[in-house]
Amino acid sequence: MDNVAAVIGMDPAEFRLKNLAARGERTRPDLRALDMDMSELMVRVTQSFASESQGSNRRSRGMAVAATDPANTPIANAIVRLKIDGSILVSVSSIEVGQGAHATMARIAAQTLKQPFSAVSTLRADTAVAPYDWGTGASRSTVVVGLSVENAALDAADQILDMVVDVWELPKESLSLVEGGVSTGSEVLTFHQIFHRTLGVDSGEVVGRGAITPRSKKGALAESPLFWETSAGLAEIVVDEDTGEIHAPRYASAADVGRVIDRVAAEGQDEGAAAMGFGHALYEQLEFEDGQPLNATPIDYMIPRISDVPPVFDTILIENGDGPGPGGAKGMGEGAILPVAPAIANALFSAYGVRITDLPMTPEKVWRALQRGSEFMEFNMSMMVPATPGDLWKTLIDVPSISSCIPGCENVEEIAPLESYKAMVKQKIGPFKVEVPAEIVVESVTEPSHVRTRATGRDKFTGTRLAVILDVSVIPEDLGSKLTVDAKVDIQGRLASMGLGVIKRRVDQNFEEFETRLKSLLGAA
Numbered sequence: 001m002d003n004v005a006a007v008i009g010m011d012p013a014e015f016r017l018k019n020l021a022a023r024g025e026r027t028r029p030d031l032r033a034l035d036m037d038m039s040e041l042m043v044r045v046t047q048s049f050a051s052e053s054q055g056s057n058r059r060s061r062g063m064a065v066a067a068t069d070p071a072n073t074p075i076a077n078a079i080v081r082l083k084i085d086g087s088i089l090v091s092v093s094s095i096e097v098g099q100g101a102h103a104t105m106a107r108i109a110a111q112t113l114k115q116p117f118s119a120v121s122t123l124r125a126d127t128a129v130a131p132y133d134w135g136t137g138a139s140r141s142t143v144v145v146g147l148s149v150e151n152a153a154l155d156a157a158d159q160i161l162d163m164v165v166d167v168w169e170l171p172k173e174s175l176s177l178v179e180g181g182v183s184t185g186s187e188v189l190t191f192h193q194i195f196h197r198t199l200g201v202d203s204g205e206v207v208g209r210g211a212i213t214p215r216s217k218k219g220a221l222a223e224s225p226l227f228w229e230t231s232a233g234l235a236e237i238v239v240d241e242d243t244g245e246i247h248a249p250r251y252a253s254a255a256d257v258g259r260v261i262d263r264v265a266a267e268g269q270d271e272g273a274a275a276m277g278f279g280h281a282l283y284e285q286l287e288f289e290d291g292q293p294l295n296a297t298p299i300d301y302m303i304p305r306i307s308d309v310p311p312v313f314d315t316i317l318i319e320n321g322d323g324p325g326p327g328g329a330k331g332m333g334e335g336a337i338l339p340v341a342p343a344i345a346n347a348l349f350s351a352y353g354v355r356i357t358d359l360p361m362t363p364e365k366v367w368r369a370l371q372r373g374s375e376f377m378e379f380n381m382s383m384m385v386p387a388t389p390g391d392l393w394k395t396l397i398d399v400p401s402i403s404s405c406i407p408g409c410e411n412v413e414e415i416a417p418l419e420s421y422k423a424m425v426k427q428k429i430g431p432f433k434v435e436v437p438a439e440i441v442v443e444s445v446t447e448p449s450h451v452r453t454r455a456t457g458r459d460k461f462t463g464t465r466l467a468v469i470l471d472v473s474v475i476p477e478d479l480g481s482k483l484t485v486d487a488k489v490d491i492q493g494r495l496a497s498m499g500l501g502v503i504k505r506r507v508d509q510n511f512e513e514f515e516t517r518l519k520s521l522l523g524a525a
Contacts, residue, residue: 258323
């Protein structure tokens with residue numbers, strides 16, 4: 001969308017607003033009509049903050065919107081038990097994995113029965129005794145299982161009211177549930193009083209049952225998707241132009257959730273989903289070799305740390321009460337993942353005109369994109385050598401001698417003289433230690449003045465791929481010879497994330513050490 005907007009010279013947000021499908025329109029004839037207003041989400045995130053410029057590391061922002069269709073499968077059952085002491089037990093087969101499902105079911109039961117949340121407990125799921133549910137996932141628990149809990153709570157409420165109607169001979173329409181019991185209009189009957197008078201003992205409970213099937217609500221739940229899960233994201237980023245590292249100081253997320261049942265949990269779901277979005281946008285990537293993952297450990301597989309997520313996070317939950325779930329709720333949690341990566345990519349495009357479509361957007365990829373397609377980093381050195389061109393040339397083509405001058409070059413093996421070699425290249429750059437088994441090919445030789453070589457290899461531990469082209473020239477001078485080295489270096493993988501500045505310092509150090517060793521070698525000779 002941003003690419004098209006740029007071509008026609010229109011603001012990306014304005015272009016989206018002109019072309020967004022509206023509420024009630026269909027993206028496909030076989031899917032439910034859109035049940036949200038995406039333009040409202042866009043407006044809300046846009047209003048949440050404005051960006052500022054900051055020196056050469058320019059701040060920029062990008063927006064993206066997304067809608068996804070979660071799984072349908074409206075099948076769930078629940079049991080709600082209201083006891084004589086006013087405590088309530090909820091039994092469902094939804095599994096609590098940190099998403100807050102059990103607390104949400106408890107709140108639905110409490111709100112339906114008009115009892116305090118503290119009175120409700122959701123039992124741990126055991127499929128041997130808990131009622132059947134299709135499964136935990138696909139953003140369905142609040143809507144589908146929540147409806148079954150609501151129905152079970154209504155069934156329990158109906159039973160307790162029927163007790164009062166039967167024993168106190170009061171019209172049902174005059175009764176209402178209140179905290180701790182039932183109001184008749186003139187007095188409040190406690191649950192203990194109701195059970196005692198009805199059963200004749202100081203114990204008892206009512207057991208409400210609720211079920212949801214595709215035929216529930218006159219078949220309204222059968223159409224797919226059950227609801228649309230939506231999100232708009234606005235990212236503000238700062239790019240370190242020397243390293244390509246992207247930092248997001250602020251992010252805004254808006255979602256149409258229908259109705260918020262548990263605000264803290266709902267905001268946590270949205271923010272957690274966005275954090276996952278930052279993971280695949282900037283950090284997470286599995287490296288494979290011969291079909292086997294190389295970094296599938298908590299140490300090697302990089303995910304966002306708390307310091308990597310935006311320090312300012314605006315969470316906007318839009319409530320229209322138009323969802324299919326309890327009180328008009330919709331599912332949420334997945335949608336907020338979707339706009340993060342395109343929002344960051346759009347912010348990068350807005351500031352620098354570069355478009356990255358391959359995730360994650362690592363510093364290496366960003367840095368390369370900022371170089372406008374330059375494949376190699378280029379480094380140069382020259383030095384005066386107190387030796388004749390002939391003597392210097394002999395040293396350069398003497399593999400044991402010249403390899404001893406190259407920092408980190410070990411175990412050199414000659415495959416064919418002045419044609420091909422193998423060596424182990426060891427370097428420490430920043431926190432990384434790499435050991436690259438390199439294959440070296442001599443591409444051209446002009447004796448005794450020029451040689452070009454190409455070295456390639458890969459470090460298995462960091463996934464660093466290395467390609468180096470060296471042009472070495474010997475130039476006669478009055479007092480000896482001048483040696484020039486032009487290096488073109490292509491680094492891909494984790495090492496490249498260190499950026500040009502760090503790599504250049506290491507290259508300069510290697511050149512200095514090479515000069516010292518070579519002059520020492522020639523002096524000794």
